[in-house]
Amino acid sequence: MxxxxxxxxxxxxxxxxxxxxxxxxxxxxxxxxxxxxxxxxxxxxxxxxxxxxxxxxxxxxxxxxxxxxxxxxxxxxxxxxxxxxxxxxxxxxxxxxxxxxVVARLTTEEDNKAARSQVEKLGYRPVANFIHGHRSFPPLGVTNGRPRPALAERANGRPRPALAERANGRPRPALAERFDLAPAAEAEPAFVVFSSGGLARSAHGLFASDGWNFRRLHHADLVSAARRRQLWTCPSGWVAIRPSEERMWVSLLVTSAEDSRGAIRALVDLGEEHGVESMELIVPRIGWLEEALASEWVMLAYPNVVYERPLP
Known part of the structure; x- marks a missing residue:
């Protein structure tokens, strides 16, 4: 029994x-x-x-x-x-x-046909596809011989230091866009862009709130991220970054097809500048977004499907 x-x-x-x-x-x-x-x-x-x-x-x-x-x-x-x-x-x-x-969700690997068949028999329906991105940043441990600063420490009014070189040894050209810490007022435009654009439709309004755990994004989430100094903005979009000494965990990326390459490039620059060992993010599976990430040497793997079931 x-x-x-x-x-x-x-x-x-x-x-x-x-x-x-x-x-x-x-x-x-x-x-x-x-x-x-x-x-x-x-x-x-x-x-x-x-x-x-x-x-x-x-x-x-x-x-x-x-x-x-x-x-x-x-x-x-x-x-x-x-x-x-x-x-x-x-x-x-x-x-x-x-x-x-009122709703239960879960995720399984995109190519796991047996698991997908099982959860569908239990009444779940697929609502979104996500994929994991990873990019390493050499050298490890230090930035120009100095300990890595916390990500939020750069928004202190001092000039930003020169950006690190690309992994292939060639200098990265100067860019017009840079991510800066966003005030709470940026939460509203970020939420509007997310909600009205292709990201929300592809993501079913969900975001990776904690690793591979997904829930609905609300305006209050972005306000809270800004108050915790975890929301960043540049002309091409917004990102929410959870603090970590060794890696930059991007829990949310808000941009558009037209601006995606600028946002990803600025995000990579932010990681290089602060000497983190790697950048990790989970994003919706959208062709233009995957292309923008791949253009900046972000390795994409572990495609997953999010399933949803209403609870009576």
Whole structure:
């Protein structure tokens, strides 16, 4: 008899055995499972057998008062194709409903036909496609021999230093556009451009609020980012950047087809100037945006599909 209950710390070893080599690069579930147990807005749910041994796990979380996210579903090999995954997903939906959510979302790899077929049988429909971008910035660790400054420290009224050279050794030509920290007043035009342009249509109004977790973008999100000194602007668009010493994590990019190359070029310049080791971003799969990113040597990988299901 299979039962669903809250995850416990003593389930960790069994969960680690289940979540092994899920992807070519391995799996992340075992490393974050203890964090799931401590979340105020989320829960780890496990399926257990008659001996109370964990045989499957799923992570469920409220990303906004009415928006839920389901991720990290793993089932032990000898219990697959027995409906365990469906039971866990239904339990996750109930968990969200009981906390006021009206929609549940999840994501899966674009080329994982088996997983996509399964979630569609559960009543989910695909609403958006996203892809991950990565770009490295040499040299690592320092900028001109000095420690890397925090990204927000550059908006202090002092002249901006010379930009770093390209990775191929040739100097980057001077550019007219640069990203500067945006005041809260920039939240409204940024939201209008996002909402009325191709980005919102392709993204279904969603953005990567926390890694591969997606929810609706609201005007208040941009105001909050500006107040936290994480919203940046240039003539070609806006970006929201989460602070990190070693990498520049871009959680939102707002631009247009006409301005995309200027925005991406200015974004790369910002990363080069501050000596971060890499830039990471998750963006909607749009041809013109992917071309603009590729023109600045941003490597694109891990295309995913976001699925959505209304909760009754």
């Amino acid at each position: 299979i039962e669903i209950r809250r995850g416990r710390l003593e389930d960790h070893e069994a969960i680690a055995a289940i979540a092994t080599d899920t992807f070519e690069w391995g799996d992340y579930v075992a490393s974050v499972y203890p964090e799931w147990l401590e979340e105020a807005d989320g829960e780890a749910l496990v399926a257990v057998d008659e001996n109370d041994q964990a045989i499957a796990v799923v992570h469920v979380r409220l990303l906004a008062p009415q928006e839920g996210w389901i991720s990290g579903a793993r089932v032990a090999g000898d219990h697959r194709r027995q409906g365990v995954g469906s039971l866990l997903n239904q339990a996750a939906q109930s968990w969200l409903q009981n906390r006021g959510a």
